[in-house]
Amino acid sequence: MAYALEIQDVHKVFNRGTINEKVALNGVNLNLNPGDFVTIIGGNGAGKSTLIKILSGVLRPDQGKIKVGDQEYTGLTTRGAIEAGVSTVYQDLALGNTMDVTSNLFLGNEHSRFGFLKKKAMNKKAEELLQNLDIRIPDVTIPVGNLSGGQRQGVAVARLVNRGGKVFIFDEPTAAMGLNETNAVLKLIRRLASDGYVVIVISHNMPQVFDISDRICIMRQGRVIGEMKTCETTMDEVVSMITGAKEKQGQAEPEKDYPQKSKEDQLMDELFRESVKKEGKEQNPSLAKTTKSRLSEPTSKKQEKTAEGTSKLFTPEKPEKPSVRKELREIQNARKKEAERRENRNDPVRNQGNKDRNQIRHQQPQQKRKPRKGKER
Secondary structure (H helix, E strand, C coil): CCCCEEEEEEEEEECCCCCCCEEEEEEEEEEECCCCEEEEEECCCCCHHHHHHHHCCCCCCCEEEEEECCEEECCCCHHHHHHHCEEEECCCCCCCCCCEHHHHHCCCCCCEECCEECHHHHHHHHHHHHHHCCCCCCCCCCEHHHCCHHHHHHHHHHHHHHCCCCEEEEECCCCCCCHHHHHHHHHHHHHHHHCCCEEEEECCCHHHHHHHCCEEEEEECCEEEEEEEHHHCCHHHHHHHHHCCCCCCCCCCCCCCCCCCCHHHHHHHHHHHHHHHHHHHHHCCCHHHHHHHHHHCCHHHHHHHHHHHHHHHHCCCCCCCCCHHHHHHHHHHHHHHHHHHHHHHHCHHHHHHHHHHHHHHHHCCCCCCCCCCCCCC
16 A cells, blocks of 8 residues: 655765764654654754755655655655645745735746636635635635634645645644634644645644544654554553653664764873873872771771861861961061161261251241232232
8 A cells, every 4th residue: 555655764964074964864763654644753953854845855864765646756845845735834834925815826836818817716626625614704804914813724725725735744733823723723724634635733732632533653763653543542651762762662863873983082082081090190199098008007097087087177277386497587677677777867978968968957047928919908
């Protein structure tokens, strides 16, 4: 039996050969039949977004194949993905808010004759399409910006169905929606699966995953580590697999293929280990001898040393006495200053100079102050 969608051994590595190298996908395999409703869950960095981008043609895989129906691809472009029938509905929906519902549904696929749009025929077909998908919109001629979040999501899905989509991928379809809008969107997605379309949903809402999906695909570190029916598992089991606390039986996570280090890196690692050992010996060269001697000591001596160390810990430390050299130095400096003071006091030359300066100061005649001239009144 041919699968509607086959993902075979898909690999994707970012920044290969650099210090920031990251393995996003490492051998992902997934087979889906028509009408399958699968939810892909996993933690941050598990590879969910990368897988979606490869399926929608935004990224090209480094290795592996993608098969849609009978057509096999080593890599899809965005245009090629749409032509193959793989349609992705992102959170922003990519709708023209100022355009009416009909214009959004037939965007890039308008019906025209002699250069003129067949607006009436397009409006009629838009109403039929929305009715078949059970999408309730009062009027197809109103701008999309006036619709609610659930109605806008319905317009985005209807546009992809009109383009001939076979595989529908939804990235967090009910994010930032109310309860009524969420129920309407989930009902629409469930309707697509019942009509024979392949539906893939990326979601972090665990209760919602168990309510709507038929199968759960768990990704971790770029691999599919578990794939099971929703009715055959529990929420606790799924959470434990996402966090790595538990692995599915028969699907143990294979070892990672780390790039082999070059000879220069291996030599640098060896030199680093030797330097660490030398530093440890230099900082405490008697550590090994001390440990050996302690092990060979009798128990009584060990107890005595332990008691002695404990008493030292709880004995208050005595204040340190000032050093003798410091006291002598202070005494010598004080004596030297006192001697200089006496020498200056008994020096005749300095004293004579001071007397002469005082005599000259007294001999200078004092200048008489001139009376101020007052203003005549």
